[in-house]
Amino acid sequence: MRFSFGSFFSNDVGVDLGTANTLVYVKGEGIVVNEPSIVALDRDRRKLVAVGAEAREMMGRTPENIVTVRPLKDGVIADFDVAEEMLRYFIRRAQRNRFLVRPRVVVCVPSGITEVEKRAVRDAAERAGAREVFLVAEPMAAAIGVGLPVNEPVGSMVIDIGGGTSEIAVISLSGVVTHVSERVGGDEMDQAIVQFMKKAHNLLIGERMAEQIKVQIGSAYPLEKELEMPVKGRDLIANIPKTVVVRSEEVREALQEPVNIIVNATRMALERTPPELSSDILDRGVIMTGGGSLLKGLDRRLREETGLPVSVMDDPLTCVARGAGKILENIEEYRKVLF
Ligand SMILES: Nc1ncnc2c1ncn2[C@@H]1O[C@H](COP(=O)(O)OP(=O)(O)OP(=O)(O)O)[C@@H](O)[C@H]1O
Ligand SMILES: [Mg+2]
Structure with missing residues (x-):
């Protein structure tokens, strides 16, 4: 028998822990949580008052005894305790009453993340109830989410523009070959x-x-x-x-300054791309994901600046979470993309 007891009762989840939005994908079900990454706490930070959309409504409108916190900044955890609380809340909600086994959790992180920042994500997910934690680079998850052939020896370029980060990555053979990350989004x-x-x-x-x-x-x-x-x-x-x-x-x-940073980062990524992969990208085009890709005319601007076919994917805010989901559903096929 190939499946273990653990996977039989599996309630594995994939989490796109974003600066602006957190999405949770439950294996076999799909995206069950899609909420702003915002927490409202009482002033001494002991009690959660609200999480997600409800906390967002309170932003800038709180009485003195309540504070709203965005625990992620520039794609990484800025407030550890609050990030952990938020993750615990979302994972619990995603699992509803299936308290059979603690879940395995795939968390999507920026490709420019440091070891220390990775550690913080792992620890937060473990303390929030994960049995095992796997990390995957966000542009990789986005590429899988939109169905690019990430395991094959062809180059795919992804531009993911989120709330806190913009990442440009070239993917081939289950790995990120080149990436440029800017903490601008x-x-x-x-x-x-x-x-x-x-x-x-x-x-x-x-x-x-x-x-x-x-x-x-x-x-x-x-x-x-x-x-x-x-x-x-x-x-x-x-x-x-x-x-x-x-x-x-x-x-x-x-908006010129942040937009120029994204344009220059894309140029830099193209300069660093090995020629064989450049020619793949020229043939296959560049995909844009993340909420920031919806800024009007950004695709056109990038097309003109690079001369490449650039297109915004459908439903760009969910690409990363859908990718995390595909990884969970086919863990054998995607084992190599995890770290
Ligand atoms: N139509 C739109 N035009 C421009 N920006 C948009 C649009 N819709 C959403 N956004 C922006 O997209 C951002 C959120 O995108 P997304 O959810 O992909 O980010 P995230 O994954 O949480 O962040 P990160 O990946 O940087 O951690 C927000 O800054 C939001 O204002
Ligand atoms: Mg994101």
Whole structure:
């Protein structure tokens, strides 16, 4: 018999522990948790008040006795205890009442992660209830998630733009051959918009408002039809609430710096790619995943800058978690991609 007692009762889970969102895939079921990576705690940090979407609603609106924490920053754990609590909460919820065996957990991590940061992820997952922890590089998981032939001797290029990190990786023969990681992503774009609103409009806005502006009218390439939207915030001079109409052209200007970092990182990754794999990439194209890939015109900008066919995958926010799921479902086939 090939299966062991453990795998028979298996409730293995895959976790995309992202800076912005955490997704949990349960073997045989699919993605069962998809929530913002945010925790609300009481002021002395002893009690969880809310986790995920509910905690997100509280951001910037908490009374003095509650704080909201985003335990990940730039793709890695920044607040260990809170990250562990959040993982425990999500894993428990994903398993519902199947407390048969402690799960094996596959966690997706940035390819630029250090040994110390890896250790922190392993420890947090173990303390959150994992029986065994396997790590996989996020761009690898994303590539598996969209069905690229990662085990074959052909080069595939993935650009994953998340909340905290942008990773560009070339994958071949179950390994990451070249990667460039920048600790710049959607969060940085939001910050750039907050700064811009202060400088250009004397308007103080929160992170969530900045994100809305980015999603609705943000872009990396001139739009066919430029857009505008009313933005509410606090006037920095009169100190009263105010509404300002913001145009997509100015937002694009504000986003230039983070966008340029992503463009340059892509160029750098291409420079470092061995020629045989470059020719594969030219033939097969480049795929974009992660929420940041939805920024309007970013694919077009990258296409023009690199001359390569670049395309955004369907449902880019779930590619990594779906990849983790495929790994769980076919652990033998993907053993080599785990570390
Ligand atoms: N339509 C959109 N346009 C621009 N940005 C978007 C859009 N939708 C989502 N985003 C951004 O995508 C980011 C979240 O993406 P994702 O969930 O892939 O990140 P993550 O995996 O949590 O982060 P990381 O991989 O860096 O740890 C957020 O910054 C969010 O604002
Ligand atoms: Mg991610």
